[in-house]
Amino acid sequence: MKKIATLLAIILTISTLFAGCSKKEQQTSSSNSNSDVIKIGVFEPMTGANAAGGALEIEGIKLANELYPEVLGKKVELVLVDNKSDKVEAANAAARLTQKEKVTVILGSWGSSLSMAAGDIVRKAQIPAIGTSCTNPLVTKGNDYYFRVCFIDPFQGTVMANYAYSKLGAKKAAIVQEVSNDYAVGLAKFFTDSFKELTGDPNCIVAVSNYNTGDQDFSAQLTNIKSANPDVIFAPGNFTESALLIKQARQLGIKAPFIGGDTWETPEFVTIGKEAVEGATFSTFFTSEKPITKESEKFLEAFRKKYNHEPAAVAALGYDAYILALDAIKRAGTTDSVKVRDEIAKTKDFEGAAGKISLDENGDAVKNAVIKTVKEGKFTYLDTIEPKK
């Protein structure tokens, strides 16, 4: 009996070995035949705290892939990986795209921290990455392989400080920042610098409070802020936490307006915050109410047809990152990632859905900012701000 069992075990082991072999053969043959496919990696949070943001960008990228499915006569295949809204997972996900999937270009991510986690990996692998809505300057700084189709936070911080000072007439501001998020901390700093300059008062920031990604209770921070009595509260951070934060602020009887950054523009911000987020104002990249280029019109029409709702700004950026990548591959005439990188770096006056893209020496797009507010449960366009020349 025992002998039979041993024999069986050996046979099973050997057969699995063979199974492994045949699988490998299949894979190599398929990758040979797959050489007429160009792989583009999509590096986005699909689960975790930033999942809603990632989902919006993927909507834009998938739409672009449907409208422009081919380049150099080859089919473009999107390889989606989930960076799980987590810096460690983001590094793993980027490694998978560069080493296992061997993609030509990487698109993403929503969230600067996640993009920064991938920075070193794409640079070492020499595979260019095009950031969608990661706005922290450090994403592209000192990294020749990271680019982006959005503006950066020094500009965004100035825009919101200007808005608070001139439109809201605020003299005192409080800051609540998501301290574990590079994006929020960076943006808060640029806002602070700019607001101090505008008011000429070094003590114009009356309170600074921190919270962590995933926190749900902000009552203590908000009670402190209430006692400092600011005219406006700048609260850059993830949309779920921000929605809960504003909700709890209203419950504590804080009446000051809340202003923030581009991360707020997700449906969850409104569905979770409900009436509490009415009047919350933030800067973002694009509005469907004012198409900028021919590509915007094409994008809007196709988007509304496919998804039956209005696109978020980041969906347009996802779309732009994809068409820019395709254009660079076309200009390079090859899928060699280093040559594609050089072409991306040369991008000038490229017509994207969210405006014309010209990349500066750091690989950052110089673009207009749009200010939106929540009105009757919808994101509503307020103003467009041009970058300083």
Added chain:
Amino acid sequence: MTLELFLQHFANGISLGSLYALIAIGYTMVYGILRLINFAHGDIFMMATYFAFFGVLTFNMPWYISFIVAIILTGLLGIGVEKAAYRPLRNSPKISILISAIGVSYLLENLSIVLFDGRPKPFPTPNIFADVINIGNISIQRLTFIIPVVTIILLFLLLFLVNNTKSGMAMRAVSKDQETAQLMGVDVNSTISFTFGIGSMLAAIGGLMWALKFPQIQPLMGVMPGLKCFIAAVIGGIGNIKGAVIGGFLLGIGEILLVAFLPSLSGYRDAFAFILLILILLFKPTGIMGEKIAEKV
């Protein structure tokens, strides 16, 4: 700091602490009976909020019916988890069950990511909970009064159940010595199932209160509260139900006051909780209420 400000902070602390206490009760009760730290407790808590969410939004139930259904379903889920993942390992070393509990925790998290989608969902809060009461300049959500009351009622119900009923006697017997209890005619399996059912229903009530206070649910929402309530249970003396309540309040108020008095450290409140855990384990591993060993369960 003015008195008013301090009272507002204190109210915030009570509100958060009573939530911790509520969830810690279930944690500590299961430990008391089985000597098993049920790491899936936080995820069972998460499942309860999804049950209630779908009850209200998909099946259009009024919130109170949906909550009752969610609590019952969660109780059944707890019994199921015990049958599938813990019972087969009852005679294995404790560490195996612990690892199994961690496995269940990951399974529930990832299963709900697949089933319910990773994006956070807004939890419907009926107005009777969300209304804000103003006393002078202090604003308190009505829920802040409800949660401690619920916690205290459940505490007394549970103490009554454990100390004054037949099932409670069986639970205490099983916690002392499973084999002897079995020899004396106690049905160990059903007693343990019952304990898990009650523990999971407590998690469900805690989860629903949590979701009413922080109206946003997502598959990983149980992780941090689960750990915090574990800390609360250890502070109170794990296995001791009254201790868990005291531990929960202490942790909640401590966290809030840390942020209140040292705003620059507000990013470190989770770290504070874990440092507290380490200190307790180093200097008083039995926790505040731990000495009275006879009181365990």
